[in-house]
Amino acid sequence: MATKRHDRTMTMTGTTMQKRMLAAMRPQGMGAEPARWQQRKSAQTRLKMLEAAVDCLVESGYQGLTTASVAERAAVSRGAMHHHFATRIDLVAAVVEHVFFQRMRLFLEDYLASMAQNRDALLIDLATEAHWRSVLTREYAAYLELAVAARTDAELNTTFEPAARRYDEVWTAEMIESFPQWRDQWEAMKLGSDFAIAVHSGLLLHRPVFGPQRVKQVIQVSMEAIRGLYRTED
Amino acid sequence: MATKRHDRTMTMTGTTMQKRMLAAMRPQGMGAEPARWQQRKSAQTRLKMLEAAVDCLVESGYQGLTTASVAERAAVSRGAMHHHFATRIDLVAAVVEHVFFQRMRLFLEDYLASMAQNRDALLIDLATEAHWRSVLTREYAAYLELAVAARTDAELNTTFEPAARRYDEVWTAEMIESFPQWRDQWEAMKLGSDFAIAVHSGLLLHRPVFGPQRVKQVIQVSMEAIRGLYRTED
DNA sequence: CAGAAAACCGGCGGTATTGCCTGTTTTATG
DNA sequence: CATAAAACAGGCAATACCGCCGGTTTTCTG
Numbered sequence: 001m002a003t004k005r006h007d008r009t010m011t012m013t014g015t016t017m018q019k020r021m022l023a024a025m026r027p028q029g030m031g032a033e034p035a036r037w038q039q040r041k042s043a044q045t046r047l048k049m050l051e052a053a054v055d056c057l058v059e060s061g062y063q064g065l066t067t068a069s070v071a072e073r074a075a076v077s078r079g080a081m082h083h084h085f086a087t088r089i090d091l092v093a094a095v096v097e098h099v100f101f102q103r104m105r106l107f108l109e110d111y112l113a114s115m116a117q118n119r120d121a122l123l124i125d126l127a128t129e130a131h132w133r134s135v136l137t138r139e140y141a142a143y144l145e146l147a148v149a150a151r152t153d154a155e156l157n158t159t160f161e162p163a164a165r166r167y168d169e170v171w172t173a174e175m176i177e178s179f180p181q182w183r184d185q186w187e188a189m190k191l192g193s194d195f196a197i198a199v200h201s202g203l204l205l206h207r208p209v210f211g212p213q214r215v216k217q218v219i220q221v222s223m224e225a226i227r228g229l230y231r232t233e234d
Numbered sequence: 235m236a237t238k239r240h241d242r243t244m245t246m247t248g249t250t251m252q253k254r255m256l257a258a259m260r261p262q263g264m265g266a267e268p269a270r271w272q273q274r275k276s277a278q279t280r281l282k283m284l285e286a287a288v289d290c291l292v293e294s295g296y297q298g299l300t301t302a303s304v305a306e307r308a309a310v311s312r313g314a315m316h317h318h319f320a321t322r323i324d325l326v327a328a329v330v331e332h333v334f335f336q337r338m339r340l341f342l343e344d345y346l347a348s349m350a351q352n353r354d355a356l357l358i359d360l361a362t363e364a365h366w367r368s369v370l371t372r373e374y375a376a377y378l379e380l381a382v383a384a385r386t387d388a389e390l391n392t393t394f395e396p397a398a399r400r401y402d403e404v405w406t407a408e409m410i411e412s413f414p415q416w417r418d419q420w421e422a423m424k425l426g427s428d429f430a431i432a433v434h435s436g437l438l439l440h441r442p443v444f445g446p447q448r449v450k451q452v453i454q455v456s457m458e459a460i461r462g463l464y465r466t467e468d
Numbered sequence: 469c470a471g472a473a474a475a476c477c478g479g480c481g482g483t484a485t486t487g488c489c490t491g492t493t494t495t496a497t498g
Numbered sequence: 499c500a501t502a503a504a505a506c507a508g509g510c511a512a513t514a515c516c517g518c519c520g521g522t523t524t525t526c527t528g
Contacts, residue, residue, distance in 0.1 A: 037525070042475070061386035063297035066515065079477040088516070141385075147439060148382045151375075152295035161442060168443050194444060194452050199429075202436030205381060208395060209402050210428060218428050225459040276505070300485065313491095313507040322486070 017178045018108045024170045025104045027097035046084050048074040050098045053091060057099075057142040062149035062156075067091065093159040099142045100167045107134040123179070124230060128196050128223050135200040144204065182230070192226045251412045252342045258404045259338045261331035280318050282308040284332045287325060291333075291376040296383035296390075301325065327393040333376045334401050341368040357413070358464060362430050362457050369434040378438065416464070426460045 030043075052073035056065045067088055071081045085091035111130040118126060134140060150160035175193060176186045199222040203215050210218070264277075286307035290299045301322055305315045319325035345364040352360060368374060384394035409427060410420045433456040437449050444452070 039474095041525090045475085059386060061296075061383060064386065067517095068515070077477045078479095080475070082518080083475060083477095086517085144382065144439075145386075148378065149295060151442075152293060152298065152379075164443050190448075191451050191455060194440075194448050195433075195455055197440060198433050198436030198452055198456075200436065201439050202432030202434065205378075205435050205439075206428075206431060208385075209398050214424075214428050217425050218432055221425060221429055221459065221463065222432075225455065225462075228459075229455065279505085301487095302485070311507045312509095314505070316487080317505060317507095320487085 015112075017174055018112060020177075021104055021108060021170055021174050022101070025101045025167065027094070027101055030101075042084070045074070045076055045080065046094075049076060049081065049084065049091070050095055053095045054099065054102075054138065054142045057095070057145045058138045062145045062153075065092065065095070089155060089159075092156060095142075096146060096156075096159050096163050099139055099146060100163050102139045103134065103137075103143060104167065104170070106137060106139060107131070110134065122227075124192070124226060125223065128226055131196050132200050132219060135204050140204070144201070185230075188229050192229045195226060195229070196222065249346075251408055252346060254411075255338055255342060255404055255408050256335070259335045259401065261328070261335055264335075276318070279308070279310055279314065280328075283310060283315065283318065283325070284329055287329045288333065288336075288372065288376045291329070291379045292372045296379045296387075299326065299329070323389060323393075326390060329376075330380055330390075330393050330397050333373055333380060334397050336373045337368065337371075337377060338401065338404070340371060340373060341365070344368065356461075358426070358460060359457065362460055365430050366434050366437075366453060369438050374438070378435070419464075422463050426463045429463070430456065430460060 049070055052070045053065055055073055056069050060069070067078065067081060070091065071078050074081075081091075085094065107130060110133055111127060114126050114130050115123070146156070146160055147164070150157040172190050172193065175189055176183060179189060182189055199218065203210070203218055207215055283304055286304045287299055289307055290303050294303070301312065301315060304325065305312050308315075315325075319328065341364060344367055345361060348360050348364050349357070380390070380394055381398070384391040406424050406427065409423060410417060413423060416423055433452065437444070437452055441449055
């Protein structure tokens, strides 16, 4: 899908890329809210609850994601909650979709803004730095909680793993699409991306022990390793 | 146990290193069990419960680490459980110590065995490979659960963070001690270690999405990057 | 304006988990 | 052997969470 042309400026590529990737990750029934007041209000409270759920995940972990906490944080009654999400799993499934979508959205916003401000910098560097910043967001913290919980919760995994796989597919496909210069080396590109994902998430995990200095050093080393991946094949 | 002698230098360093590191990480009151039958039996059931707790962590996550589950898996009564660990937090604290100690023990066993079998290989490679194998153990899975839970559970964090910090200190100190060849480049060594820790733990997290091939490729790239760290300064 | 539909409200019972408590058995000690 | 102490056993109340339910308010529709 989406065989648009990339004429020149990467910002052009940026906006079409943004639309395409967000469309691929957007939760169903979330495309262009209708003018009906009921449905607008409904989507609004639904979003309030999802954001409250993300707060719960970030502050109290997956086991702190209880229906009562979410309802209290979102300032909605338990009845309203039940109306939108009949069971807790329904809520969790919606949270999974929401978190992945938000991760994609926030990364793209940050990355495109960074590209607009640093026109002469290496795209690889900008992308890597933007990815590291995205790992430090609360959305990524929520993702981490879900990812770890999905390892041991089979019911959660049935919704999490497909979403994670879809995110990964959209990510790699669009990376190939938006860097036509290296299209013939897409394997090296994917490897660099996988590499950054692994290093950055591992750093997030060990940040409390490593401290700022060691984290920064590892970031530096990994970035040079990623640059090396492109140099060796270029 | 297993105090076989290795005539060569680094293996000699190995056994003393093993003893030193294990002594530094061993939970208090666990050094050389006394001949008292009561205390031996006590330590035995205590260990049964700790291992059952690790099983709970691996299979059901931190929220699945309930007193009832542990008692059932360990085949001890809830009363006996309460006798050894008055409250759940006491159990969790003991589990934290146990997991860190086991991680250290299993890594050293594997690493020293690998050194004994591949006398001509690069130590850096052997250490990196052993570290990756250690990340795939159930003990590391338990560690991951605890590490993520500690991010949001303040009470757990009060016992987890000091233990993690101590593990890190022992790790880096002994690394410097047992690689005297690079003693003047201990910063690069530490950096390589941090790098491997970050990449490997991140890979563990994304393994279900990446799949075996991509994991292997990232492992390969990271190992070459680590080798490069030593070459550039050597 | 009347009826339907959608959104919202708060309470109830069942289940699970935790902490504490009173006994019982086994081992150590004088 | 007697007594103390340690290890073990299981029951009970309190709490929290979940799913479900009938009832209420607000918005849409003819």
